[in-house]
Amino acid sequence: MMGQTISLFRFLLLGVINLRLFALVSILVIVAGLLSSFITELAIVNSDEIAAALLADMLRYSLVFLALLLVTTSVAQDFEFKQFERLLTMPISRWQYIAAQFLAIASISSILVLPVLPVISLTAGFDIAIYWTLALWLEVLLVGMLGLVAILALEKIPQAVFFSLAVYLLAKLSGLISQMLVESVKLSDGAATNRFADMVFNGILNLIPRLEAFAQNDVFFGSQNFAAMLMAQLGTVTLYTLFLLAVALIDFYRKEFNI
Amino acid sequence: MKRCARPLLQVPWLLLAGFFLLLLIQIAFHQSAITQKSISYRPLSIPFDASIYRGLAMGSEQLFSYLLAIRLQLHDNQAGRHIRYSQIDYELLVRWLDQIQALNPASEYPIMLASRVYSQTMDKARLRIILDYIDRIFMANPQLHWRHLAEATVIAKHRLGDLALALQMAQKLSNQPASIKMPAWARDIHLILLGDLNEYETAIAIIGGLLKSDAVSDPDEKLFLQEKLLYFQQKLSE
Numbered sequence: 001m002m003g004q005t006i007s008l009f010r011f012l013l014l015g016v017i018n019l020r021l022f023a024l025v026s027i028l029v030i031v032a033g034l035l036s037s038f039i040t041e042l043a044i045v046n047s048d049e050i051a052a053a054l055l056a057d058m059l060r061y062s063l064v065f066l067a068l069l070l071v072t073t074s075v076a077q078d079f080e081f082k083q084f085e086r087l088l089t090m091p092i093s094r095w096q097y098i099a100a101q102f103l104a105i106a107s108i109s110s111i112l113v114l115p116v117l118p119v120i121s122l123t124a125g126f127d128i129a130i131y132w133t134l135a136l137w138l139e140v141l142l143v144g145m146l147g148l149v150a151i152l153a154l155e156k157i158p159q160a161v162f163f164s165l166a167v168y169l170l171a172k173l174s175g176l177i178s179q180m181l182v183e184s185v186k187l188s189d190g191a192a193t194n195r196f197a198d199m200v201f202n203g204i205l206n207l208i209p210r211l212e213a214f215a216q217n218d219v220f221f222g223s224q225n226f227a228a229m230l231m232a233q234l235g236t237v238t239l240y241t242l243f244l245l246a247v248a249l250i251d252f253y254r255k256e257f258n259i
Numbered sequence: 260m261k262r263c264a265r266p267l268l269q270v271p272w273l274l275l276a277g278f279f280l281l282l283l284i285q286i287a288f289h290q291s292a293i294t295q296k297s298i299s300y301r302p303l304s305i306p307f308d309a310s311i312y313r314g315l316a317m318g319s320e321q322l323f324s325y326l327l328a329i330r331l332q333l334h335d336n337q338a339g340r341h342i343r344y345s346q347i348d349y350e351l352l353v354r355w356l357d358q359i360q361a362l363n364p365a366s367e368y369p370i371m372l373a374s375r376v377y378s379q380t381m382d383k384a385r386l387r388i389i390l391d392y393i394d395r396i397f398m399a400n401p402q403l404h405w406r407h408l409a410e411a412t413v414i415a416k417h418r419l420g421d422l423a424l425a426l427q428m429a430q431k432l433s434n435q436p437a438s439i440k441m442p443a444w445a446r447d448i449h450l451i452l453l454g455d456l457n458e459y460e461t462a463i464a465i466i467g468g469l470l471k472s473d474a475v476s477d478p479d480e481k482l483f484l485q486e487k488l489l490y491f492q493q494k495l496s497e
Binding site: 039042043044045046050053054057169172173175176177179211214216217218220221222 | 310311313314315317318319320321322325326329332333363365366367368371372375376
């Protein structure tokens, strides 16, 4: 059973890697490097730290987007080419497909994030580079899993990408949205509609990842406890990934395929 | 296979005329917008509260604060021209600096912009606003900002010509507890300013007190204070 899952994972991974991934990542790194070096010319103080932090954030957002596109395209092709129907005629369980996809996403995340290590190492030092690479791997893995759930449920790339990005941005901007809702309740003297909106958003917050699930860019500006930050992120990402796996499995087991 | 195109003259003349008219309007509109943009100074917008920027930073607060500071720094360059500092609303500028500082209290960027960039204004009212800002930020974190208050003291004395203000700021430097690490010269600025204000008796009393209390351990600083003491005593006796 494990052998079948591994074979399936290798098949899925090959399908993704054929998309000229390395060329894309190289272009991203070069563009991000050029843009961040421009900042060095503008900043009066702390220019190296600012450039390194900007480079890291640009790489973060482009790799997250790239991972999302790779995962959703790969699963969308499986839908389009009736791969699921073919797989289900073989002695393979549905959970094995999800497990293989998880392994493929973890591998894609590693392939995407690995070039970040030497790049950040050159600009900000090795210890920060190690932290950033591991933290970014966890973040890309999380978003990749989110993309898997979205594409399995929605079956179309644009919808799945928009949904995943919406959840990702909602998680990142949750502090701001919460603050705006709290202020709106205060300004409206506790109007029922504003309180209801605040309550609904607080409910939604329970279903999206917390800010600790993402790499912390502040490490570029001062000494931090990398191990503690990584452990907190690992805990949050593990829990949320398991939750997403459960959602993906339930959705996938409910799907009807015309075999 | 390439598709053949009919001659341009076969297009209805009204359509052609309409096209050329719209083309001319578009060019004129674009040019007027460029001219308008190049001659008008775009003032600073009102900053949001730091908590809004914190939310917008998506977890990268420090980087965001630096990017905001760089954006503010670039405000005096518009349409390829350097804007005079007298055109900038310094009250609004200080509000921006305050929000950026609140977003990243460990940063020296906003106070550095104040002491090195925006203090270059020739307008004394604006200079006072900037010096007041530096003074206020120094009190929030003396260890981080003492250098900028020392610079502000020099600016107040030489650029603003307000010795009383310079002395007031220098005294804040010298009154800092020993736990705030700063070089002796920073603490001694107020002694020099007292001499400039002809407050020789006060200066002699302070230096004498310092030398007697063993608060000064550095031999070079001791020598400097002894020389100053002698100089002030001579001035007083003249």
